[in-house]
Amino acid sequence: MMAPTQAVLLRVFVAESDRFHGRPLYEAIVAKALELKMAGATVFPGPEGFGHSRSIRSEINVDAGSRLPMVIEIVDAKERIDGFLPVLDEMVATGLVTLELVQAIYYQRDRARSGGASPRAAS
């Protein structure tokens, strides 16, 4: 079994309707992470929540519009996350960004299950 390596989980809490240069912010963050070859990114929609504005946004509240919560998660080595933070800073006008240390095991095997860690895991 591959040994876990130290990594950082970056979570960005924004609203579905937040925009960056005309496109959804969460989508722009994922595209930027892809462009900067981060290990991966995942977006989770939240059915309800509130944040800095104090207004409760809920799926069942029609007035909420599309201000529903979106959480973007990125896990990568600490130095790569540190490098991504200034980029993120330019993109997120309002929202919340959190960091936590995690142990990570990256899997990328060929179909023959030859085993072996991904290049990222070795970094």
Added chain:
Amino acid sequence: MDLPHDAVLLRIFTSVSDRYDTDPLYGAIVAKARDMQLAGATVLRGTLGFGHSTKLHQPHLFPLAQDLPIVVEIVDAEDKINAFLPVLDEMMESGLVTLEKAKVLQYGRHRAGLTQRIKEHLLGHPHRSTQA
């Protein structure tokens, strides 16, 4: 079945299309966790993402692919999680597995000492969730 206060949160980042034999991988992981009597498992569905397991999951661009991100979360005692990791290792072809420390305040209906635990937590009981 009980959970200790100091536990581990195991998260498995995979995708809807990942398979274990013929079954969806996330379903197989949940079934295996149940077989091994782990405390529980929760499957979360992402709407967009990319990673080792897949190309960009983008429902708008690839409406037919349905290859969306899936995260399976399992919380249990460290030894139970450690026993599960080699089994999981056999099942994973691509994707990401993360481990972090977690404090358990309630499991099912059992929450004996919950108030005490919260009090200890607030009074600065050593909380190592951010230390791996």
